[in-house]
Amino acid sequence: MSATVEINFTLNGRKRQLTIDAGLSALNLLRDKLDMTGTKYACGEGECGACTILVDGLSVNSCLMYAADFDGRDIVTIEGLRSDKGFDPMQDAFVEHGAIQCGFCMPGMIMQARHLADTNKDLTYDGLKRGLEGNVCRCTGYKKVFDAVADVIGIAK
Amino acid sequence: MYPFNYHQPKSAEEAAHILAANPEAKILAGGQTLLPTMKQRLAGPSDLVDLGAVGDLAGISEKGGTLRIGAMTPHAEVAKSPVVAKAIPALAALAGGIGDPHVRSVGTIGGSVANNDPAADYPAACIALGATIHTTNRDIAADDFFTGLFQTALADDEIITAISFPAAKKAAYTKFRNPASRYAIVGVFVAQAAGGVRVAVTGAGENGVFRVGEMETALDKNFSADAVAGIAVPADGLNSDIHANAEYRAHLITVMAKRAVAAAG
Numbered sequence: 106m107s108a109t110v111e112i113n114f115t116l117n118g119r120k121r122q123l124t125i126d127a128g129l130s131a132l133n134l135l136r137d138k139l140d141m142t143g144t145k146y147a148c149g150e151g152e153c154g155a156c157t158i159l160v161d162g163l164s165v166n167s168c169l170m171y172a173a174d175f176d177g178r179d180i181v182t183i184e185g186l187r188s189d190k191g192f193d194p195m196q197d198a199f200v201e202h203g204a205i206q207c208g209f210c211m212p213g214m215i216m217q218a219r220h221l222a223d224t225n226k227d228l229t230y231d232g233l234k235r236g237l238e239g240n241v242c243r244c245t246g247y248k249k250v251f252d253a254v255a256d257v258i259g260i261a262k
Numbered sequence: 263m264y265p266f267n268y269h270q271p272k273s274a275e276e277a278a279h280i281l282a283a284n285p286e287a288k289i290l291a292g293g294q295t296l297l298p299t300m301k302q303r304l305a306g307p308s309d310l311v312d313l314g315a316v317g318d319l320a321g322i323s324e325k326g327g328t329l330r331i332g333a334m335t336p337h338a339e340v341a342k343s344p345v346v347a348k349a350i351p352a353l354a355a356l357a358g359g360i361g362d363p364h365v366r367s368v369g370t371i372g373g374s375v376a377n378n379d380p381a382a383d384y385p386a387a388c389i390a391l392g393a394t395i396h397t398t399n400r401d402i403a404a405d406d407f408f409t410g411l412f413q414t415a416l417a418d419d420e421i422i423t424a425i426s427f428p429a430a431k432k433a434a435y436t437k438f439r440n441p442a443s444r445y446a447i448v449g450v451f452v453a454q455a456a457g458g459v460r461v462a463v464t465g466a467g468e469n470g471v472f473r474v475g476e477m478e479t480a481l482d483k484n485f486s487a488d489a490v491a492g493i494a495v496p497a498d499g500l501n502s503d504i505h506a507n508a509e510y511r512a513h514l515i516t517v518m519a520k521r522a523v524a525a526a527g
Binding site for chain 1: 266268270290293294297298301302310312314315336338361362363364365367368444
């Protein structure tokens, strides 16, 4: 085994090359090494979805992934949703619908919602509820979250 | 989490060598069970052998009516694969109902089968469809593979490479899921193939997945929900926990079996 590994990956559209400790979690790499604190650390055990990122287009709990497995992959975090044009429509919708209270779960929610919108063409309102099962919020009661996502995807409530 | 050495082999054979040299090592596939277990300090392997960089372990193919799924194929890939949907739609539906979307993105079929959690979904599919587990050493019939609670026929340095499922004439999986974990409180996989009907139950047995011979015999004669409606599985040997007691699980087995047969058509 080696104590460090070199990884090459794309982070929010930018190529990165890093040498990291083997066994560093993806979440700790983002937050502690790259100072990208939009991705939240909550349960740390894959239950809550606050650390959701997109890996090759799939939503993943970054607390349950090793940074070494970023090698060769395309990573998008909440910081990557904002472009020169401003916030992502999903972010705007969460604000417009007041889908936020304390806000801690929101980066993960929005990443998962973005993933759902991008990958499910025939999503129903019930389907989006199922699609957000992996993201836990202790404040909002979810209704406004579902409405915000439904609005962006363009489905009836 | 306890400290460990991290390995990233490039082939399954290299991974097997590392396992052989380190008796306390564990394989890391998707990590959706192992990593939380390590974080809770319920597991403390000396070495982690990450299969993430072993390229040839993932993928889905179909040949002559047999579906072959690489061990590192995530549940999300099985769920959305047109090849699986065509060959064994019940298997695609099963994969789409595992855990939550994050788990399905990363969790793998090989990891699930190797872990043999008594409430996991895939073991029921393996037994009901008469699957074959391919490893770095040999091929193992599913009937000989699941040997008890979290126990399998795998040797310490043996790694699952793929799983083959013969397509069934009819098949369906019905699960009464724990709404928080989405694990099966009771899950029943029913399959009708050339060799007869198989009924495999997960989530209920103290020793993991098991078959219900009486239901199989009844369904061989008459493949209808009515044929199993009157068959009760004894509560003896079933799990009791905060989610459901053994009697309730026994009741659910008949209910889930009826629904699975009806869904299989």
